[in-house]
Amino acid sequence: MLAQNSSGKLWQRLSGPRLMTLITAVSACAIAYEGMSQGVIGAVNSTPEFIHRMGYGDRDGTVTDPTKQGGIASIYYAGSLLGAFWAGQFADRYGRIKGLWMASFWCMAGVILQASATNLAFILCARIIAGVGVAFLIVIAPLWTAELSPAAHRGRVICLTFLANFSGIAFEAWLGYGLSFTKDIGHGQFRWRFLFATQTIPIVLLVLGTLVIPESPRWLVRKGRAGEALAIITKLRGNDDSEHPDVIEEYKEIIAVLEMEQESSSSNYFKMFFGIGSGDIHLGRRIQLAFWLQVLMQYGTGIAAVVIYSGTIFRTAGFDAEKAGWMTALCLSLGIVGTAINAALVDRLGRRITVYWGSAALSVILFIIGGMQRAAYNNPDSAQAYGTAAAAFVFIYVLVFSASWLMIPFIYPTEIFPTWMRAKGNAFGVAGWAIGYGGGSLLVPVMFSGISEKTFYVFGAAMLAYIPLTYVFVPETAGRSLEQIDFLFASKSPFTWKEEEEFEKRMEVLQQHLGTEHKLAV
Structure with a gap:
């Protein structure tokens, strides 16, 4: 078994585990x-100078x-929605590394423009550009990681990368909280411009990293x-041992499935979404799963409700603005712990x-938070006690959410699409992310305005419904x-038990194909 000499590549100098x-x-x-x-944006939106400059508040x-x-917050997701589909086409045509370079360009442009914004129109345009860049990242980075990870630990590796997600959110929350105490900086434009500018750090590191890592x-x-x-x-599976059984198995499987796989005529997004002409690969079914x-x-899941309404819950508990500020940052930091738990369990549990245990636990928590808020309204003398209990369950919610539901919708789309359109398929997942989070940011305040704490009951009931839907x-x-x-999606039926039956049949065919027609040679 011969491998092309790639000694000029920087990644060749590392051991497999280090790579x-x-x-x-x-x-x-x-x-x-x-x-x-x-x-x-949460940290910036509490800065007086930014609020006044952008025309939605006083000095x-x-x-x-x-x-x-x-609008300043949600227009970012409109940019992400546009960028997702562009990113999918780009990464499948030009590769994952070049896709990350394109992402870095748009992200850096977005950072520079946001940090230098002078009025509302300026910041809105900057937010759209930033949204395009982040869509490229979310479409490409997780699927590229999935394609390089071993099957047994693929979920864990992706979870570990998403530890950085909550780390980034918490970093900005704590930094914004800390800057608010500086008299001159806290009320001037330096505070929010500096917050935007800190986003250059991971982009610079990303660009440097892409010069070393493999495609x-x-x-x-x-x-x-x-x-x-x-x-x-x-390098990755055998640590330079080309005869390692994991190397042989994975390489032969990629080649065999590539030859067996018939590219669908559904190359555009419209046909993909509705599964037109996709045959046995059932692209429409996969896309609906990734999107929804x-x-x-x-x-x-109610995550938008909990995040958006947490300030009200903290105030009901009697916390002042300063305490509510650091409690919000601390609550978000718990997401790091939860994601680490997710990384340890997601491959082991599946x-x-x-999804089952996360949905059940989150449903109970949401009903409790809603009940505590209603109790606080009905019993003004004990409002602080009930509010404190609700605040405690907000922390528990963030921990459980990040330990369960958070990662599945990011992992799943990186796994379920064929190689020849994995990035384009993942684009639908990112579109769902943009619509779900952007829509939640707009609709949840309306729900609270109309039905108050019953909003939590709505989401709690939805969580229970997710269990049979997943099954x-x-x-x-x-x-x-x-x-x-x-092969999981080769079945004509969308029901999981039928898909598993078809999977077993197709795997038998694959094993016969590997044993009779392929010899590992390059």
Whole structure:
């Protein structure tokens, strides 16, 4: 078994385990920017000079036009929605590394423009550009990581990169809180411009990292560069041992499935979404799963409700603005712990069980938070006690959410699409993320205005409904190679038990194909 000589590549100088660690770190830089980009707007939106300059409040920082305030935050997701589909086409055509370079360009442009904004129109345009950049990152970085990770630990590796997400959010929250105490800086324009500018840090690190790391071997095979792909797999799975059984198995499987896989005529997004002409690969079914898992997670789990309403809960508990500020930052920091728990369990338990236990636990917590808020309204003399209990469950909610539901909609789309359109498929997941979170940011305040704490009951009931939906429609992907997962969707039926039956049949055919027709040679 021969591998193309790639000694000129920097990644060839590292051992396999160290290279996998570097890949995880570089991907984490991309996700850290996404977290900082989400967290920074919350910190900036509490800066008096920014509020007055952008025309939605007075000089003291009192908000008088919440519609403008919400528009500055949510227009970012409109940019992400546009960028997602562009990113999918770009990464499948030009590769994952070049896609990350394009992402870095748009992200850096967005940072510079946001930090130098002078009025509302300026910041809105800057936010759209930043949204395009972050869409490129979310489409490309997780799937590139998935394509380089071993099947047994793929979920864990992606979870580890997403530790940087909550780290980025918490970093901006704590930094904004700290800067608020500086008399001159806290009320001037330096505070919010500096907060925006800090986002350059992960982008610079990402660009430097892409100069060292390898391209996706699956994309390389698709482009006829099998020798380069084999060298990467040999490094990652065999630590330079080309005869390692893991190297042989993975390489042969990629080649075999590539030859068996018939490219669908559904190359444009419209046909993909409705599954027109996709045959046995059932692209429409995969896309619906990727899209709706993100929408349901970003909006239906109640995460937007808890984050947006947490300030009100803290005030009901009797906390002043200063204490509420550091409690919010501390609450978000718990997401780091939860994501670490997710990384330890998601491959061991599987995607489906993770959704089951997370949905059940979050449902109970949401009903408790709503009940405590109602009790506080009905019993003014004990409002602080009930508010404190609700505040405690907000912390528990963030921990459980990040330990369960948070990662599944990001992991799943990186696994369920064929190599030749994995980035384009993941674009639908990012579109669901943009619609779910952006829509939640706009709709949740309306729900609270209309039905108050009953909003939590709505989301609590939704969480219970997710359990049977997952059982029926979401097949398990943990522990299966990306090539094997293709066979999960070969069934004509969308029900998981039928998909598992078809999977077993297709795997038997694959094993026969590997044993009779392929010899590993390059």
